[in-house]
Amino acid sequence: MILSDADILRRLEEGDLVVEPLDDPDLQIQPASVDLRLGHEFLEFQRANIPCIHPGSEQEVSEYVSETVIDEGEEFVLHPGDFVLGTTKERVEIPPDLLANVEGRSSLGRLAIVVHATAGLCDPGYRGQITLELSNLGTAPVALTPGMRISQLVFTEMKNAAERPYGSDRGSKYQDQRGPQASRIQGDHEFGGDQRASERREDARVSPRNSEEFGGEGR
Numbered sequence: 001m002i003l004s005d006a007d008i009l010r011r012l013e014e015g016d017l018v019v020e021p022l023d024d025p026d027l028q029i030q031p032a033s034v035d036l037r038l039g040h041e042f043l044e045f046q047r048a049n050i051p052c053i054h055p056g057s058e059q060e061v062s063e064y065v066s067e068t069v070i071d072e073g074e075e076f077v078l079h080p081g082d083f084v085l086g087t088t089k090e091r092v093e094i095p096p097d098l099l100a101n102v103e104g105r106s107s108l109g110r111l112a113i114v115v116h117a118t119a120g121l122c123d124p125g126y127r128g129q130i131t132l133e134l135s136n137l138g139t140a141p142v143a144l145t146p147g148m149r150i151s152q153l154v155f156t157e158m159k160n161a162a163e164r165p166y167g168s169d170r171g172s173k174y175q176d177q178r179g180p181q182a183s184r185i186q187g188d189h190e191f192g193g194d195q196r197a198s199e200r201r202e203d204a205r206v207s208p209r210n211s212e213e214f215g216g217e218g219r
């Protein structure tokens, strides 16, 4: 069952579904979705010095991207063919019995702006801001402004709550992400991610940088 405006409000009031900051509920809560606004940070792939991205390589994909932060009132111009990672301004918490679909808005679709290339699901249990895979499929540059409504989330109530929701218990890589985050595909089990994660935990245990004595926060 897809949540209606009244269902969404009820779940928000009950507190297990979170969309924050929801500055203008009247504007943002649509008949069967919640409009999300564009954040200030963007990650752009550096075009030079990327021979090929190898998902299984030790080199983190984040090393290939550079961050641009746009001030309030400024524009980020997305040129035809561009692909950049953006973020929603809002942070969400999806309860274990809901699935959220990240969708575009028609008004931007008509300008050939799409908000995801392929990944449109927020899992039950997911917490964090949402990374947008922004592209301009058209022929004219389009100026995007932080704070504009760019995307919408549609919530589906599942027949049964997930038994193992998204989160640390299952090694979920993007839980509590803030701002746009590059792919962490190196963390996948297929690429030895479990091993690397346990090595990082081991390093963190023995590294003096991470001990309380040295004021470290750990990783």
Ligand SMILES: Nc1ccn([C@H]2C[C@H](O)[C@@H](COP(=O)(O)OP(=O)(O)OP(=O)(O)O)O2)c(=O)n1
Pocket (backbone or CB within 6 Å): 102, 116, 119, 120, 121, 122, 123, 124, 126, 129, 130, 131, 132, 133, 166, 171, 172, 173, 174
């Ligand atoms: N456009 C999107 C789509 C999803 N997500 C967040 C919410 C999802 O719950 C989480 C993980 O998405 P996937 O399960 O599609 O991604 P992976 O399978 O790569 O991640 P993991 O291995 O952590 O499950 O990323 C996001 O920030 N932006």
